[in-house]
Amino acid sequence: MPSLHHLTVLGSGVLGGQIAWHSAFHGKTVVVYDISDQALESYRLTQERYAAIYANDLGADADRIAATRQRLSCTTDLPTAVATADLVIEAVPEAPDVKTEVYKEMAGLLPDRTLVATNTSTLLPSDFAAATGRPDRFCALHFATALWAMNFTEIMAHPGTTRETLTAVTEFAVEIGMIPIPVRKEHGGYIVNSWLVPLLNAAQTLVTNGIATPEDVDRTFLVNGARFGPMGMLDMIGMKTAHDVLAFWGDRTGDAQMTANAVYLKEHFLDNGLSGVQTGKGYYEYPGPAYQRPDFLAVPGLDAVPSIVSQALSD
Ligand code: NAD
Numbered sequence: 001m002p003s004l005h006h007l008t009v010l011g012s013g014v015l016g017g018q019i020a021w022h023s024a025f026h027g028k029t030v031v032v033y034d035i036s037d038q039a040l041e042s043y044r045l046t047q048e049r050y051a052a053i054y055a056n057d058l059g060a061d062a063d064r065i066a067a068t069r070q071r072l073s074c075t076t077d078l079p080t081a082v083a084t085a086d087l088v089i090e091a092v093p094e095a096p097d098v099k100t101e102v103y104k105e106m107a108g109l110l111p112d113r114t115l116v117a118t119n120t121s122t123l124l125p126s127d128f129a130a131a132t133g134r135p136d137r138f139c140a141l142h143f144a145t146a147l148w149a150m151n152f153t154e155i156m157a158h159p160g161t162t163r164e165t166l167t168a169v170t171e172f173a174v175e176i177g178m179i180p181i182p183v184r185k186e187h188g189g190y191i192v193n194s195w196l197v198p199l200l201n202a203a204q205t206l207v208t209n210g211i212a213t214p215e216d217v218d219r220t221f222l223v224n225g226a227r228f229g230p231m232g233m234l235d236m237i238g239m240k241t242a243h244d245v246l247a248f249w250g251d252r253t254g255d256a257q258m259t260a261n262a263v264y265l266k267e268h269f270l271d272n273g274l275s276g277v278q279t280g281k282g283y284y285e286y287p288g289p290a291y292q293r294p295d296f297l298a299v300p301g302l303d304a305v306p307s308i309v310s311q312a313l314s315d
Contacts, residue, residue: 004115004172005029008085010102012043012074014238014278015119016091018147021050024071025060026176032074033081040074046278047072050148058148079109087172089141091119094244099123100131107133115165117141122189122197122245125158135160141169142190143178145236154190156183196233197245203230204246204261213311214283218291231283232291235276239269 005028009020012034024030034040047069054060054068075081082088088110092102099120110116116138118125129135140156147153153173157166173180183190189197206212218229234242243265250259269275269282276282284290300308 003168004086004175006084006086007031007172008033008082008088009091010034010081010088010106011091011093012039013091013093014145014241015143015147016089017043017046018050018145019089019091019119019143020072021047021054021068022147023176025054025064025068028071028176030072031081031085032072033078034074034076037076040076043074053148078105082106082109082114083111085110085114087169088114088116089119090116094121094123094241094248096123096127096248099128103128103131103133107131110134115139115168117169119143121193121241122249124186124188125156125161126186129158129160136162137165139165139169140183140190141173142192144192145238147178151177152179152181152192154181154183154192156186156190158186197249200230200234200237200242201246201258201261204234204264205257207231208257208261208264215290215296219297222291222297228291232289234265235282235284235286235289237276238278239265239275239282243270 007020007023007028008031009016009023010033012020012032016032016034020030020032032040032043034043051065051068055062055065060068088106090099090102092098099118103116106116110133114134114137116132116134118128118138118140119142120140121142125138125140129138132138135158139158139161140154142154142156144150144152155166155170155173170180170182181191187194203217206217207214214231218231221229228236243262246258246265247262249255250257250262273279274281277286280286290296
């Protein structure tokens with residue numbers, strides 16, 4: 001029996017939901033905790049999408065999908081959620097006060113053996129180590145969205161994390177089919193978000209400032225053979241988390257353009273109940289976003305020239 005078999009995931013949103021489903025798919029017993037029945041109901045619906053993806057893209061048969069469902073349970077009761085946990089992965093919103101609050105609430109409820117990992121995108125495990133009440137048994141384990149396809153996870157310690165904790169967490173990552181990527185020093189944004197967040201922010205700046213359409217930003221990326229561009233990626237990450245990251249770091253660093261990008265996402269998407277793939281609409285509509293259609297990168301006919309020239313002249 002692997003040392004970390006019973007997993008609890010805090011937060012059933014985009015990433016928490018994927019981590020939970022994927023871990024159950026790989027044989028872990030998983031409890032998902034969220035603050036509201038509504039969030040968990042929405043997660044139950046999202047599981048239908050994951051079931052279809054794992055069947056169609058990974059070739060999982062009906063028995064394996066049924067077994068995955070059986071190993072997954074959901075609750076809004078934190079003591080129940082963590083009572084048997086070997087490992088807790090925290091995937092609540094990218095807001096330091098929300099995360100700190102959850103860690104403090106959970107600290108007195110955990111079995112002594114339980115390890116805790118944060119899936120934060122841009123914050124540091126050091127920021128939360130004290131709040132967990134078990135800094136030696138705490139580290140970051142950072143997954144990427146669409147983790148069934150982007151199957152790597154970054155492993156990052158803070159100065160108090162023990163070797164035993166990192167060993168067990170790294171074994172867990174391997175057991176669920178992840179390529180573990182060690183981050184050699186504690187670093188906000190790990191490896192992937194150190195380049196991805198600036199890239200997404202730069203792409204969003206072009207849209208916020210009316211320099212290019214989202215589709216044209218993505219076209220300049222997709223001609224490289226990529227499966228999705230920066231704007232499609234924002235849809236996959238989810239506008240809530242994209243907004244939270246840009247708003248927090250725009251404020252923290254005094255970057256007015258980053259703050260304006262966060263405001264754009266709020267006004268154009270979140271205020272209208274849109275969050276990207278999760279809600280069926282963001283920059284694109286899902287399923288079957290326009291960038292997946294064969295004509296998205298087609299050379300246009302000459303009849304398209306007047307419209308292109310009008311855009312270049314800002315008519
Ligand atoms: P999300 O907004 O999709 O989901 C967050 C979930 O947490 C929601 O279901 C919400 O109801 C729940 N929640 C809110 N307060 C809570 C609380 N006090 N206790 C328990 N649950 C609570 O967010 P997400 O995109 O899944 O991001 C979660 C974390 O994972 C963030 O730290 C984010 O930076 C990180 N992350 C996200 C991505 C991504 O692509 N979305 C990738 C890597 C890491």
